[in-house]
Amino acid sequence: MIGQQTIRHSRFKAIEPGPDGIDTLAYFQPPVTCTANVQPMPREMVQKEGFDVQKSYIVVYSEADLRVSDLERGRAPDLIDFGCERYTVESNTPWVDQNGWKGSVCCKVGPV
Numbered sequence: 001m002i003g004q005q006t007i008r009h010s011r012f013k014a015i016e017p018g019p020d021g022i023d024t025l026a027y028f029q030p031p032v033t034c035t036a037n038v039q040p041m042p043r044e045m046v047q048k049e050g051f052d053v054q055k056s057y058i059v060v061y062s063e064a065d066l067r068v069s070d071l072e073r074g075r076a077p078d079l080i081d082f083g084c085e086r087y088t089v090e091s092n093t094p095w096v097d098q099n100g101w102k103g104s105v106c107c108k109v110g111p112v
Contacts, residue, residue: 003037004037005037005038006034007033007034007038008031009066009079010027010029010032010080011032012025013026015075025076027078032066036060036062037061038058038060039058040056041059051105051107055107058105058106058108059106062101062104063100068089070089071088071090071091080106084111084112085111087107088106089104089105090104090107091104092105
């Protein structure tokens with residue numbers, strides 16, 4: 001059993017127009033520090049679920065009330081910082097009825 005680890009959650013705020021006319025993504029600051037269970041996503045599962053096998057993924061199991069949001073039309077996904085890496089939340093699976101948790105598949109986008 002993998003224990004609890006510390007993550008930082010940045011909640012998407014809005015798409016804001018920049019001074020150069022290019023839209024930028026804005027997140028609520030500062031990120032919220034919380035605990036979650038973080039596990040690597042095996043390559044076989046990445047392929048089976050139809051994700052890009054050239055990318056690295058983790059699954060973050062967090063309490064459902066953390067309100068981690070994934071990709072939706074008209075908004076950007078939330079960000080998860082774990083270790084020295086930043087991830088975007090690609091997909092959520094609610095386990096609330098079973099155990100009060102949510103599983104979030106997150107894709108590594110680079111260093112924090």
